[in-house]
Amino acid sequence: MSAFAALLARDIRLAARAGGSAMLALGFFAAVVTLLPLGIGSEARLLASIAAGVLWIAAVLANLLTLDRLFQADYEDGSLDLFALSPLSLEGIAGAKIMAHWLTTGLPLTILSPLLAVLLHLPAAAYPALLVSLLTGTPAISAIGAVATALTVTVRRGGLLLPLIVLPLLTPVVIFGAGTVLASIDGLQNGGIWFLAAFAGVTLPLSPFVAAAALRLNLSE
Amino acid sequence: MTPLDCVEGKGLACVRGGRTVFRDVGFRLARGEALVVEGPNGSGKTSLLRLVAGLLPAASGTLWVSGGDIVIEEREERGKLIGWLGHHDAVKPQLTAAELLRFFARLQGTRAQSVTAALERVGLSCAADLPCQYLSAGQKKRLALARLKLCGRPLWLLDEPLAALDADGKSLLLTMMREHLATGGLALVATHDPIDLEAARLQLA
Amino acid sequence: MFAYANPKRFMEVSAPLLPWLAGATAVAFAAGLYLSVAAPPDYQQGDTVRIMFIHVPAAWVAMMAYGFLALASLIGLINRHPLADVAAKQAAPLGALFTALALITGSLWGRPMWGTYWEWDGRLTSFLLLFFLYLGYIALWNAIENETRAAxxxxxxxxxxxxxxxxxxxxxxxxxxxxxxxxxxxRGGPLIAAVYLWPLFIMAAGYTLLFFTLLMVRMRTEILQRRARTLAMGGPNAG
Structure with a gap:
């Protein structure tokens, strides 16, 4: 367990250091949300109607930005070889990295989202749904993204490949997440949050195993 | 140190991307012995080390890793016996030298108290709190050596360990290796530089 | 079973089979297209109903191809079987092709039915996502240089x-x-008149046969290419 904690702590430390991925993701998230009204106009009603979708899509893109190097940095500098020879299994390594990624990307994005929602005139009634849906959905993004990034770990420009692989797999998250927020504007509950929770509940426990299988084959061929 | 008595390979072959890198390679290594693997670029020195580490499957042949009377089959079990010094240093530019060593000590389950001693041993104690991005290539290699020492594994697999090291660093490496062998350790060294080590040689074509 | 399915054996068996498969495809298409044209126009949709005979079987085969791809992948992963890898690799572009065909015909059908080429209809949207799944799969294959690892x-x-x-x-x-x-x-619900069912099924058979004919050709090409490469490299497994 202490090996797991060590890797978790190291990844969080790396992400939090200057030039680390945590600030990068937050900055990107904020920039996309800020740029949008400049492109489509600032009418409050229009912005309010698209706020849920914009926040969710920006969150997914910000996650993709940092998922790219999740395993690749450790693969390229040889750390992954040492991890594979450590007492921690590759499943444990994938699990620690997924958790660290969520703690340094998904969680900060969720915390920042109400602030950006103000810029988009999201109705007050929708804030709880926004927070709860992001809190439920972003771990699933980290989990599925980890599988895809483990598959592309040896590809030199894997970051370009990642969106194509991962976006179709992430549609349920976007649909249920944004759908939950949209419904809550009218004070409705459409069950989207439960589907989102079920999706996260299935992908989270499975993904470390699939990601480990992908890493194993990429290390051993 | 986990007991490890003998590593033996017979008829080992390695195929990568449809190309046979080497075949019918055999060796035997007992406690306190080292084996220097020599050969030109592309002859499969690194592949042989990865194969012994269990990072690469053998296309054919058998590898025995035995400690006490037990043959260690499980790859994950075998991994815990191996001290790996790869081509890449696995040094993170954002972490300080001490942070890096403490992390690997915890990951490998060894005592973190010896971090200072390990850094001192390789002559990096003054750089302990310096982010690794300020270290030179040779200093990074020394840091990797400190990690190897710190993790205290019985079987050292060293891939081109002399690269980037200065004369001082080279003699440090040799001293550390002799100590390791004297305390019953085993070592497999892949190199194309001449190495002044009293050990058996394995020539890969 | 898999012992007999090695690439060499596949080349031997598929060579005489291929003309028959191609012939059957041609016959099924001839019959299916004739029946599609001969069927009476729909009382609501008029002649546009005939797009169904092109569109619906393409959609079926597009989904079947993904099932085939997944099955071949599973066999390749578990049995480490090279022929399964080749089958999966070559099925993907065909699947993408049939998905694209289903999307294009669907959008052409949508124009008279909905008054627009694209509607975010559940099925069309699902097929668009299926298309992206195929593209991602093909891109991953192409991105990884080592063939075994890519597979x-x-x-x-x-x-x-x-x-x-x-x-x-x-x-x-x-x-x-x-x-x-x-x-x-x-569209294509259970309420289809019998006059439309026959051409639909025969066209579906034609599409399925076409898929497997093209798959066989592509697999043979891939195996021959690999052999040529092995020979050029002078490797031990040549021939």
Whole structure:
């Protein structure tokens, strides 16, 4: 367990250091949300109607930005070889990295989202749904993204490949997440949050195993 | 140190991307012995080390890793016996030298108290709190050596360990290796530089 | 069973089989197209109903191809079988092709039915996502240089995709009811007159045969290419 904690702590430390991925993701998230009204106009009603979708899509893109190097940095500098020879299994390594990624990307994005929602005139009634849906959905993004990034770990420009692989797999998250927020504007509950929770509940426990299988084959061929 | 008595390979072959890198390679290594693997670029020195580490499957042949009377089959079990010094240093530019060593000590389950001693041993104690991005290539290699020492594994697999090291660093490496062998350790060294080590040689074509 | 399915054996068996398969495809298409044209126009849709005979079987084969891809991937992953890897690799572009065909014909059908080329209808949207799944699979294959590694990685992706596909379809279904109510015209439902069923089934048979004919040709080409490469490299497994 202490090996797991060590890797978790190291990844969080790396992400939090200057030039680390945590600030990068937050900055990107904020920039996309800020740029949008400049492109489509600032009418409050229009912005309010698209706020849920914009926040969710920006969150997914910000996650993709940092998922790219999740395993690749450790693969390229040889750390992954040492991890594979450590007492921690590759499943444990994938699990620690997924958790660290969520703690340094998904969680900060969720915390920042109400602030950006103000810029988009999201109705007050929708804030709880926004927070709860992001809190439920972003771990699933980290989990599925980890599988895809483990598959592309040896590809030199894997970051370009990642969106194509991962976006179709992430549609349920976007649909249920944004759908939950949209419904809550009218004070409705459409069950989207439960589907989102079920999706996260299935992908989270499975993904470390699939990601480990992908890493194993990429290390051993 | 986990007991490890003998590593033996017979008829080992390695195929990568449809190309046979080497075949019918055999060796035997007992406690306190080292084996220097020599050969030109592309002859499969690194592949042989990865194969012994269990990072690469053998296309054919058998590898025995035995400690006490037990043959260690499980790859994950075998991994815990191996001290790996790869081509890449696995040094993170954002972490300080001490942070890096403490992390690997915890990951490998060894005592973190010896971090200072390990850094001192390789002559990096003054750089302990310096982010690794300020270290030179040779200093990074020394840091990797400190990690190897710190993790205290019985079987050292060293891939081109002399690269980037200065004369001082080279003699440090040799001293550390002799100590390791004297305390019953085993070592497999892949190199194309001449190495002044009293050990058996394995020539890969 | 797999012992007999090695590439050499496949080349021997497929060579005489290929003309028959191609012939059967041609016959099925001739019969299917004739019946499609001979069928009476629909009392609501008029002649545009004939697009169904092109569109619906393409959609079926597009989905079947993904199932085939996933099955071949599973066999390749578990049995480490080179022929299964080749089958999966060569099925993917065909699947993408049939998906594109289903999308294009669907949008052409949508023009007279909905008055627009694209409607965010549940099925069309699902097929668009299926198309992206195929593209991702092909891109991953092409991105990884080592052939064995590419096959294994792509196989894992295909299996992740096949598990996700029903969830994606469910979420898209859920999304369309959320945004559009139930005003969408259901196409290809159970209420099809018998005069349309026969041409539909024969066309479906034709499409399926076409898929397997093209797959066989592509697999043979791939195996021959690999042999040529091995010979050029002077490797030990040549011939």
């Amino acid at each position: 294994r990685a792509a196989a894992i992706l295909a299996l992740v995709g096949v598990v996700n596909l029903p969830i994606i379809q469910f979420s898209v279904q859920w999304w369309t009811t959320l945004h559009q109510g139930e005003s969408i015209l259901r």
